[in-house]
Amino acid sequence: MDEARILLIDSYDSFTHNLAALCCQAIPQSRIHIIKNDALSIHQLVPHLPKFDAIVVGPGPGSPAHPADIGIVRDLWKLEEHLLPIFGVCLGLQSLALEFGGKVSRLRVVKHGQISPIVHTGSDLFADVGAIEAVRYHSLHASLNDGEHLxxxxxxxxxxxxxxxxxxxxHRSKPYWAVQYHPESVRTSGGGLEVLKNFWRLSNEWESLRARKRYKWDEEIETLVGPAWPSLSFSLQRGMNVLSKKIHVQTRIIDSPLLSSVEVAEHFGATDENARLVLLDSAAKPGRFSIIGSLMTSSRQYTHYTHENHVSITYSGTTEQIPLRELDxxxxxENHMRPYENIVxxxxxxxxxxxxxxxxxELGCQHLAPLPTRRDKSAPAPRVHPDLNLVFVERSVVLDKVTGRAYVQSILPKDDGWISDTVRSLRELDASLRCRVGSKVVSSEECPRPKPSITLPNRSHYLASIETAKAHLAAGNSYEICLTAQTRVTLAVQDVNRDRSSSWEMYKRLRKHNPAPHSAYLRLNPSTVLSSSPExxxxxxxxxxxxxxxxxxxGTLRKGPDIQRADxxxxxxxxxxxxAExxxxxxxxRHDLHGVVGEQVHVSQFCGIEEYETVWQMVSVVEGQSSPCRCDEPGERNSQGWQVLRHCLPxxxxxxxxKKRSVEILRELEREPRGIYSGVLGYWDIGGGGDWAVVIRSCFKHESQSRVPNATENEDLGGTKLxxxxxxxxxxxAGGAITALSDAQAEWEEMVLKLQSVLGVFKANPSLSPPQGPTL
Structure with missing residues (x-):
């Protein structure tokens, strides 16, 4: 038998690729072609339907009563001449019911991410299917007015x-079936693969009775609906130089169990506020490796804003702008990583x-909901921080907390003595630290911290946004909306030449106050990032x-003497x-990862409790594997991870x-760009590996936002008349996930509470904001 061809209609959902993977499991030798529900008209599609074996109508946000939400789906149920089997999920069931005289109404109690036992007839779709525990994502439900059609x-x-x-x-006479629950969810048990297999069996039986013949697949339909899923493509320019032979990274290894990332960073100039620095810091368990870049004036820094069509490269005191032209x-x-293919x-x-x-x-959102261009009068003002800010690190020290080793590395073609000088310095530093072990270290008294002005988001607006978000959830526009807001901190720098007043000293306070496995200090002009991200x-x-x-x-619970793992x-x-969240x-x-690597995705841990330095976290682990690279072009192999990162953001x-509908809703509710916050920070290694953390529990400064205060501000912040x-x-x-179960006041308090982990940098003992008033 030829490969089965399945057309999957995507209503802009974030579970579609999970459904595609389930179809591949249930239907042997199947090829899944995914199109958006508004990509083609029914007149464009109908002549090609005989080339498919079945259609799957996936879930999606919105209502089947709204043409913009349902697109071509409503026309599929009216097929007569080119009838073929259809299986609907969630929105698919609601649209089927509505088309044949049923009614779609709101549930009194929304079911998003909740598991329910399902009672079934044991026949048809559910033949030989036992007990079912199914995941539900719906705020609307269907009812049947009579039993004539359905x-x-x-x-x-x-x-x-x-x-x-x-x-x-x-449907009683047409080959239409549908389920309201989500068979593709990781927590659906008994009613997923089994039901899809029954659908395929019923489809084959129906087609056999009618002696339906499938037309031959051809280039015309491939052009119309695209290649089979997954269809990740690479876009590297041809003809770029790649190293013809393998070059080995120059590496020296020293045993230095007492050496910390702080000492190494300070060795590389962390206390100089005017010098660039990058530190990816495993400051707490379960983090293991810390990376400290030794940047030179010639180290190339790349910055880009989404509203511009060029990238800026800064090195050796100069900045040049390179047009992107036809590339994104x-x-x-990718092209600039390509020459390093053969370095090991x-x-x-x-x-x-x-x-x-x-x-x-915002960079991560571009493929979902691009911001208007600057020529559009409705476009927001350009963002302060670059959307991409990366420096190319050629010299580095990597600390391994497990083995106590330090790796001193350079990918430069010639060694100018930096490696041996660094090894000698680190050994001297390690020896100094060993001498201190067991001795009492008397710390100097810290200078009183300047009084900050901390302004929380507008409380009334935040509470109103929560209620608006819940209204969207009730209407079926989203299952969960992660609402956030920005807090502003104005700080008087008492002595810009004093180390303790620098952003580095602030980072060390953050590191001590809230140690995290994905901490980071990035000082890449014009932006400075202090992060204690746990995720x-x-x-x-x-x-x-x-x-x-x-x-x-x-899911986070703060640790305490009375709170153990069982609690x-x-x-x-x-x-x-x-x-449910x-x-x-x-x-x-899973959907995001399935979309780029195909079927090989699994959940190795679901809602596991992990112990961190100050909290207990509920963490799930999703893993995927791609096939060995089939690329015939040098350089493409190392770009696979970069492609996965691109397609999984934000x-x-x-x-x-x-995700798409939620991003659109959030843009309306939040009214300002997030910028660095809730983006990602990390590295992309020349060998093709990478590690990126979610930017939360972090604070940001832009160089242009430093200024001289007016008289009132000066007095309020503890300045003198002179x-x-x-x-x-x-x-x-900071923010939180808004669900149908959210309480607005509790969400506000949770948002403010999350700020405390970072506000400790600016204020010794920050307390919760009073219920009224936006100023802390």
């Missing part, structure tokens, strides 16, 4: 909440050299068989709301699901 096959009993809710139906920034950066280093070290820095939230977004190992891992965190499990794993993001991340834990100390302005983002 028949109910399964239902859930919600008791006093919603009563009996239809979970599966079929992602492809352009010590296999135990995750980073040999390469790009280090951050990517903004890995995406890591990828080196080719040829890379593994991709995402670790979303949803954390009871509070977090036992919470319907917390588990985590589940939604896990299913979203972090689903910071948007909600479905002196006007310069002001630094910092921003901090």
């Amino acid at each position: 028949e109910e096959l399964a239902w859930a009993n919600d008791g006093e909440e919603n009563g009996r809710v239809i979970m599966a139906i079929r 920034i992602w492809s352009w950066m 280093g010590h296999e135990d070290v995750p980073f040999w050299g390469g790009f280090v820095g951050y990517l903004s939230y 890995r977004f995406l890591s990828f190992s080196r080719p040829p068989n890379p593994t991709y891992q995402l670790r979303p965190i949803k 954390a499990e009871r509070h977090l794993v036992g919470s319907v709301k917390e588990v 985590n589940l939604m993001i896990v299913d979203l991340i 972090p689903g834990s910071m948007t909600g699901a479905p 002196g006007h100390p310069p002001l630094e302005e910092w921003s901090i983002g």
Whole structure:
């Protein structure tokens, strides 16, 4: 038998690729072609339907009563001449019911990310199917007015909440079936693969009775609907230089268990506020490696704003602008990594050299909902921080907390003595630290910290935004919306020449106050980033068989003497709301990863409780693997991880699901760009590996926002009549996942509480904001 051809209609959902993977499992030798529900008209599609074996109508946000939400789907149910089997999910069921006389209404109690037992007839779609525990993502439900056209096959009993809710139906004479729950969810048990297999069996039986013949697949339909899923393509320019022979990274290894990232960073100039510095710091468990870049004046720094069509490169005191032309920034950066294809280093070290820095939230959103261009009068003002800010690191020190080793590395072609000088300096520093062991170190008294002015977001607006978000959830526009807001901090710098007043001293306070496995200090003009992020977004190992891992965190409980692991499990794993939030993001991340690597995606940990320095976290782990690189062009192999990063951004834990619609809603609610906050920071190694963390528990400064205060500000911030100390302005983002179960006041308090981990940098003992008033 030829390969089965399945057409999957995507209604802009964030679970579509999970459904595609399930179809591949259920239907042997199947090829899944995915199109958006508004990509083609029914007149364009109908002549080619005989080339398919079946159609799957996927889930999506919105209502089947709204043409913009449902697109071509409503026309599929009216097919007569080119009739073929159709299987609908969620929105697919609702549209089927509505088209044949049913009614779609709102549930009294929304079911988003919740698991329900499903009662079924045991026949048809559910033949030989046993007990079902199914994940539900819906605020709307269908009812059947009569049994003339449609028949109910399964239902859930919600008791006093919603009563009996239809979970599966079929058409009595046409080959149409649909389920309300999500068979593709990672937590659906019994009603996923089994039901899709039954659909395929029923489809074959229907086609056999009618002797339906499938037309031959041809180039015309391939052009119309695109190649089979997954269809990740590379866009590197041909003809670029690649090293013809392998070059080994120059590496020296020293044993230095007492050496910390702070001492090494200060050795490389961390206390000089005017020098660039990058530190990716595993400041707490379960972090292991810390990376400190030794930047030179010739180190190339790349910056880019999404509203511009060029990239700026700064090195040796000069900046040049390079047009992107026909390339996007992602492809352009790929080209600049390509020449390092044949450089290899010590296999135990995750980073040999390469790009280090951050990517903004807005850069990650470009493929979902691009911002208007500057020529558009409705476009927002240009953002302050670059959307891409990366420096190419050629010399580095990598510390391994597990083995106590330090790797001193250079990818420069010639050694000018830097490696031996650095090794000697680090050994001297390590010896000094050993001498201090057991001796009492008397610390100098810290200078009183300047009084900061901390302004929280507008409380009334935030509470109103929560209610608006919940209204969107009730209407079916999203399952979860991660609402955030920015807090502004104005700080008087008492003595710009004093180390303790620098951003580096602030980072050390942050590191002490809130140690985290993905801490970072980035001083890349014009932006300075201080981060104590606990959440890995995406890591990828080196080719040829890379593994991709995402670790979303949803659910946090602060540690205390009376809170042990069992308490954390009871509070977090036992919470319907917390588990539902985590589940939604896990299913979203699976979709993102399936979209670029294909079927090989699995959840190795679901809602596991992990112990961190100051909190218990509920963490899930999603992993994927791509096939060994089939690229015939040098340089493309090392770009696989970069492509996965591109297509998985922005972090689903910071948007909600479905991602596209949630991003659009958040843009209306938040009214200002997020910038660096809820983007990612990390590295892309020349060997093809990478590790990127979600930018949370962080604060940011832009050089242009430093200024001289006016008289009132000077007095408020502790200045004197004779002196006007310069002001630094910092921003901090914080927020929370809004679900149908959210309480607005509790969400506000949670948002403010999250700020405390960073506000400690500016104020010794920050307290919760009073219920009224925006100023802390």
